[in-house]
Amino acid sequence: MKQYGAIEAGGTKFNCAVSDEQLNIIDAIAIPTTTTAETLEQVFQFFDKFESIVSMGVGSFGPIGIDQSKKNYGYILATPKAGWENFDLLGTLKKHFDCPIAWTTDVNAAAYGELKLGAAKGKNSCIYLTIGTGIGGGIIVNQKIYEGFTHPEMGHIRIKRQPQDLFVGTCPYHEDCLEGLAAGPSLEGRTGISGKDIGEENPVWELQADYIAQALMNYTLILAPEVIILGGGVMNQKNLLTKIREAFLHQLSGYIEFESVDSYIVEWGLPNQSGILGCLSLAKDLEEDQL
Structure with a gap:
């Protein structure tokens, strides 16, 4: 059974979820946003329990780098969140996860969730x-x-x-x-x-x-x-x-x-769920586009 992963990366917490092919959430967790190392260690521990994740969607707090032709693509840029400025979040995730990852802002992901499901x-x-x-x-x-x-x-x-x-x-x-x-x-x-x-x-x-x-x-x-x-x-x-x-x-x-x-x-049609469901929708669409 295919599974999709989602990370709604916020300055206060990282909401993570795994869904089935119909985007029904199988498991989810909220991880406090502390240091980059501590936060991502817990993110990896959560997703490593699942062996069938075929793609992921990430919506991050920003500003973020979105231009794939630039060196800062995938980075969190000039954030006031201590320790996260100029951090290569997407690159770090790609080193750990062997699957395609969709990358955008948290509010873009929420907009996408509302369009698809809300x-x-x-x-x-x-x-x-x-x-x-x-x-x-x-x-x-x-x-x-x-x-x-x-x-x-x-x-x-x-x-x-x-x-x-x-x-x-x-x-x-x-x-x-x-x-x-x-x-x-x-x-x-x-x-x-x-x-x-x-x-x-x-x-x-x-x-x-x-x-x-x-x-x-x-x-x-x-x-x-x-x-x-x-x-x-x-x-x-x-x-x-x-x-x-x-x-x-x-x-x-x-x-x-x-x-x-x-x-x-x-x-909003998906109160407090727009972002995570948007990330899952992005993951599903990314996987289908690559078939």
Whole structure:
């Protein structure tokens, strides 16, 4: 029986899984991200129990090297995660595993999972945006992950700041980018309250919705995906999705018509599973492409 392996490599933990040919997960583990040696030793121990893995999919925190013509292909690049900067993760995995390995970012893998098995199933294109401690996004076009000379950094687009918003932002690189103004830490930074404890009537959610809607409008005007999927911890706020949809329509001002904004901007269909299932889907597709 064929088996597929998946690694969702995060700065906090490595989620690893093995599935059967139908992508049913046989076994899975979450390994804390500590040192490169310690973390990968546990990763290898987990996968070495399986003898029928024919391919693997890896979605990694980044930024990562994705250009196969460059020496840094497969590397984790300028990450603030201590000990992981300029680390050849893909090369290290290839030395241990005798099978083909698909390589992309964690959010690209999540977007792919949503397209294959989640909220964008049956579509040819989608955007997946995760809004949590940071903000990142993946783009699927014609059922393929979109990448240029590097992978998209959708959380760092510039946003028009509301005049009443005096919060300096949390991004060390940009004053007015989406991540700095709308990721989870900005909620506590403005209110002094953990995001999960902020009541739904707090005006900070209107501000949050406005900034996210600005980003979604820009993505729509540039890429025109069939669906935009929102995930991550910030989206657990009960009424935030409704507020984002309303702000999105207001900002577009009828320039583009939608059959239903409720079916265009949607919640993730695979909560907390988009990434690992996306990696498994990439592994399966890679193996089938090589037959």
